[in-house]
Amino acid sequence: MYEYEISAKDAAEILSEGKARLIDVREPWEFQVASIPGSTLMPMGDIPSRAHQELDPDERLLILCHHGARSLSVTHWLRQQGFDAAQSVAGGIDAWSYDVDPGVPRY
Template identity: 70%
Template structure:
């Protein structure tokens, strides 16, 4: 199974592939509105149990994103327990992404 976390530089490479992972942002709407990676799906952490099976393909690669990486890692482990085998958490979250990949993404 994949490592539970992926760093921002590795995600950049995956996003350049012909079949990039789904970016699943589990922060609250106000956080997403403040800063997000384009083409991310907003699904606040509290909504994941009721929405995941209906809206996400368990066979597709998924990278879960939050502010610093704690919530996304929790969601990653929950999704794996539900049979989503190709899911990873973005280490450092959107804050790390802003610091190391795209400084145009606001930090908060």
Template identity: 65%
Template sequence: MLDYEISATETAELMRNKQARLIDVREPWEFETAHIDGSMLIPMGDVPARAHQEFDPDEHLVILCHHGQRSLNVTVWLRNQGFENVQSLRGGIDAWSIQIDPTISRY
């Protein structure tokens, strides 16, 4: 089974090879402030109602938030729902903007 967390560098590699989908669980205002191109916004509170309709249990999903706590909570919840290929982006979009893409605003 995959680790619960994945680094920004590992996530960037998965994205380059189209091997995962990014799910952003922050609030819409946060997404508008800073987001990773290609990520899908599903606020944390909407995940329970949408997960089984919008996620493939076999798909590799990387969940992200601001610093990684909300995304880790969502990852644990999704794993408990049977989504085994889900990981949380360690450090969130903040880590991504520091390590991968400094053009993404930090807030």
């Protein structure tokens, strides 16, 4: 079983190996300001209506928000729904910008 949180650096490595899918749960305006190539925008409020239609419960899902609070909440919900491989990116896109890719704008 995966931990509930994963560091931005570890998430980047797993994504570069094609071993996970990055789900961005921020709002569309936030996604326009800063996003990670290849991520799927699925705002937190849309998760309950979209998760079972668009996400695979057997796939490793890395959940991203601004600082990590929303993504952790979504990760807990997904785990309760049977998405056992969902993990929150600790520190969110802010940590990603700081630790992985300084080209991603901070806001």
